[in-house]
Amino acid sequence: MPPVGSKWSYQSHGVGQVSSVSDGGIKLWFPMSRCYITVTDPAQLIPPLDETRAEGVFDVLRSDPGNTFPAAWINRIRGYRQKLQSGCVEEVAEIVRDLAAKKKMTWGEKQMFCDAFALLVQQMREVYPDATEKRIRDAYSSRG
Numbered sequence: 001m002p003p004v005g006s007k008w009s010y011q012s013h014g015v016g017q018v019s020s021v022s023d024g025g026i027k028l029w030f031p032m033s034r035c036y037i038t039v040t041d042p043a044q045l046i047p048p049l050d051e052t053r054a055e056g057v058f059d060v061l062r063s064d065p066g067n068t069f070p071a072a073w074i075n076r077i078r079g080y081r082q083k084l085q086s087g088c089v090e091e092v093a094e095i096v097r098d099l100a101a102k103k104k105m106t107w108g109e110k111q112m113f114c115d116a117f118a119l120l121v122q123q124m125r126e127v128y129p130d131a132t133e134k135r136i137r138d139a140y141s142s143r144g
Contacts, residue, residue, distance in 0.1 A: 009046035011087040014122045054127040060093040061139035065101040080112045089123045092116050100140045
């Protein structure tokens, strides 16, 4: 069981702080969504980023975007939504990278980009408290 006050990630909610631990589960406060969530299975919690994993995220942002999603916009959005809901910060970085490379985005893709970018900034801020948004933008803009 994680100690009270420690920070953990949970799916698409971002980084939350453990506020209490009981037999009913672990209660986390998520400032991004401004809500408490009780997690009954501690195995679903994702440990916070460390510097090595954060650098891997920057590598994902700097890499060339893949063409892995189908041409139909609804299928792309579904694929992006699955990645976003996984809580895996590397997959969230793939969403940001892929959508940032597009010249024209649909309204749904713009929303997805904003959500993924906000979640990525929150996750990365745990490792790099200063200038995170700028570092992320520089990483996906510096692709060669």
